[in-house]
Amino acid sequence: MHFNTLGYRISLACFAVLGLVLANLSLTNLLGFEFCAILALVISFVAPYLTIRQVKGYQWPQLWVLFGRSFGLSSILLLIPLFIITLNALRIKNCDFGEGLLFFILLPLISCLHSVSAGLFFGVQFRRYAYLKYLGYLVVSYSLLLWNIIFDPPVFAYHATFGYFPGPIYDEKISITSSLLWARGTTITLSLIFLCSAHLTVKLQSRQPTERRKRKTVALLIGLVSIFLIIYQFRGDLAIRPTRSYIEKKLGGKRETDHFLIFYQTDSIVEREIDAIITDHEFRYAQLTSYLQTQPKKKIRSYIYTNANQKKRLMGARYTAIEDPWGHGFHINYDTFPHPVLKHEMAHVFTT
Numbered sequence: 001m002h003f004n005t006l007g008y009r010i011s012l013a014c015f016a017v018l019g020l021v022l023a024n025l026s027l028t029n030l031l032g033f034e035f036c037a038i039l040a041l042v043i044s045f046v047a048p049y050l051t052i053r054q055v056k057g058y059q060w061p062q063l064w065v066l067f068g069r070s071f072g073l074s075s076i077l078l079l080i081p082l083f084i085i086t087l088n089a090l091r092i093k094n095c096d097f098g099e100g101l102l103f104f105i106l107l108p109l110i111s112c113l114h115s116v117s118a119g120l121f122f123g124v125q126f127r128r129y130a131y132l133k134y135l136g137y138l139v140v141s142y143s144l145l146l147w148n149i150i151f152d153p154p155v156f157a158y159h160a161t162f163g164y165f166p167g168p169i170y171d172e173k174i175s176i177t178s179s180l181l182w183a184r185g186t187t188i189t190l191s192l193i194f195l196c197s198a199h200l201t202v203k204l205q206s207r208q209p210t211e212r213r214k215r216k217t218v219a220l221l222i223g224l225v226s227i228f229l230i231i232y233q234f235r236g237d238l239a240i241r242p243t244r245s246y247i248e249k250k251l252g253g254k255r256e257t258d259h260f261l262i263f264y265q266t267d268s269i270v271e272r273e274i275d276a277i278i279t280d281h282e283f284r285y286a287q288l289t290s291y292l293q294t295q296p297k298k299k300i301r302s303y304i305y306t307n308a309n310q311k312k313r314l315m316g317a318r319y320t321a322i323e324d325p326w327g328h329g330f331h332i333n334y335d336t337f338p339h340p341v342l343k344h345e346m347a348h349v350f351t352t
Contacts, residue, residue, distance in 0.1 A: 007049075007050060007053060008050060008073065011046055011050065011077055012076075012077065012080065014046075015042075015046075015077045015078070015080045015081055016080050016081070016084070018038075018039075018042065018081055019080055019081025019082075019083075019084035019085060020084060022035055022038060022081065022085065023084055023085055023088040023092075029085075029088060029092050030085065030088070030089065030092050030093075030094045030095070030100065031082075031085050031086065031089065031094055031097060031100030031101065031103070031104065032094070032095075032096075032099075032100050032103060032174075033103050033107075033164075033174040035081075035085060035100075035103075036100070036103040036104050036106075036107040036108055036163070037107055037162055037163055037164065037165075039078055039081060039104075039107070039108035040107040040108040040110075040111035040161065040162050040163045041111075041161055041162040043074065043077065043078060043108055043111055043112045043115060044111050044112075044114070044115045044138075044160075044161035044162070045115075046074070046077065046115075047070070047074040047077075047112055047115035047116050047119060048115045048116070048118055048119030048122070048131065048134050049119070049131050050070065050073070050074065050119075051066075051070040051074070051115075051116050051119030051120055051123060052119050052120075052122060052123035052130045052131050052134070054066060054069075054070060054123070055120065055123030055124055055130070063120070063124075063198065063199055063202050064199075066120065067116065067117070067120055067195065070116045070119070070120065071112065071113060071116045074112050074115070074116055075109065075112055078104075078108050078109065078112060082104060099175075099176065102176055103176070106163065106176065106180060106181070106184050107162075107163035107164070107184075108163075110163070110184050110187050110188060110191075111160065111161055111162070111163060111187070113187075113188065113191050114160045114161070114187050114188075114190060114191045114194075115161070117191040117192070117194040117195045117198075118134060118137065118191070118194045119131075119134060120194065120195065120198045121194040121195070121197050121198040121201075122134045122137070123198075124198045124201050124202055125197075125198070125201055138161065141159065141160070142159070145157050145159055148241055148243070149167075150326055151244075151326050151327075152242070152243050152244045152327075153242070153244055153247055153303065153314070153315040153324055153327060153331060154167075154241070154242050154314070154315045154316050155167030155315065155316040155317055155322065156316035157241075158179075158180070158183035158186075158240050158241065160186075160187040160190055160191075163180075163183075163184065163187075164180055164183065166316070167316045167317065177239075178238075178239075179238060179239040179240055179313075182231065182238045182239075182240055183238075183240050185231075186228065186231050186232075186240070189224060189227050189228045189231070190228060192224050193221065193224045193225060193228060196217060196220055196221045196224060197221060199217055200214070200217045200218065200221060203217060236250070239313050239314070242314055242315065244327060247263075247303070247314050247315065248263050250314060251263045251264055251265050251266070251303070251305075251314075252265060252266035253265060253266040253268075253270070253271055253274070255274055255278060256299070257278055257281065257282060257299075258282070259281075259282065259285050259295075259296075259299055259300060260278070260281050260282075260285075260299055260300050260301075260302050261299050261300070261301045261302070261329075262274070262277065262278065262281065262302045262304065263301070263302065263303045263304065264277075264303075264304045264306075264334075265304075265305070265306040265310065268306045268334075269306065269334060270304050270306055270334050273337070276337045277304065277337070277339075280337055280338050280339055280342060281302060281342065281346075284342055284343040284346050285300075285346065287343065288343070288346060288347055288350050292347075292350055292351070294350065295350070296328070296349060296350060298328060299328075300328060300329050300330075300346065300349050301324065301327050301328055301329030301330075302329055302330060302332070303315075303324070303329065303330070303331040303332070304332055304333075304334055305331070305332070305333050305334065306334055307333065307334070308333055311331065311333055315331055317331065319333070321333065321341045321344075321345050322345075323345060323348040323349060323352070325348075325352050328349060329349060330345035330346065330348065330349060332345055
């Protein structure tokens with residue numbers, strides 16, 4: 001990749017236009033999460049394309065040079081909108097410019113690392129349709145993520161490209177959390193796996209490296225994959241991608257009634273008041289059955305979180321009570337008897 005190539009010049013112009021557009025939109029006119037998430041997503045499609053185009057006639061010792069050049073020039077694409085949004089701070093006051101810079105490092109810059117690494121791997125591994133195969137990799141990973149969002153309670157998502165999607169919720173501020181740090185650390189690990197795999201592929205195609213060097217590369221690759229799998233195994237505890245079964249196990253408490261499966265935190269105020277909560281549930285159920293002249297065909301799953309922070313960590317919505325259509329239930333925070341939103345959320349289940 002070079003400054004004087006047409007593709008790179010077009011990319012420079014596009015990122016300059018993107019920076020100007022974002023600087024004039026209400027949600028993205030300051031250096032913060034929204035601005036950085038959009039940059040992260042865009043660079044994840046541009047950087048691999050530019051990188052793959054450069055993987056031609058390489059030799060195995062030049063692989064790291066190619067990576068360094070591709071990552072450096074792709075990062076420059078990100079610096080253009082960063083410069084624009086920094087100048088924009090002269091007219092739009094930034095609440096926390098330092099946090100914005102951290103978001104820039106965690107989201108678009110790490111996404112750039114992942115994209116260049118993946119682009120290098122696909123360019124080395126596949127001589128034909130390498131970029132299309134990279135897009136296929138994204139389709140598969142997005143599909144798995146979408147499956148989790150649809151069929152499991154969490155409304156948030158982490159991904160190597162866009163970084164973090166907070167979900168359709170109304171929390172007042174998106175901040176840097178330990179979960180985000182773990183997720184981006186996972187992205188770095190995945191990037192190193194792509195790089196190591198590309199390096200191994202080139203070595204296997206070359207007659208120069210010794211068996212000892214190949215074994216070192218294989219050992220490094222196995223180590224990186226092991227780290228990635230360990231993080232994935234604890235994805236629920238790290239709040240990266242909790243599943244329904246993890247949430248139910250984490251809450252610990254479960255009571256089954258004639259019409260409900262109620263999940264709650266053991267050794268909490270919810271457990272101490274569970275009898276009153278069950279009475280409230282059944283009373284609201286009877287009200288809705290009488291008013292709507294219908295009732296659900298199976299038991300409703302009611303998830304009651306002890307506080308907003310617990311709910312935020314486990315399923316993403318801190319204060320917002322939401323329906324869980326695929327789980328045939330709803331998620332609410334504990335409140336005093338009678339619960340102020342229980343009937344409303346239950347009505348959603350009755351009508352879906």
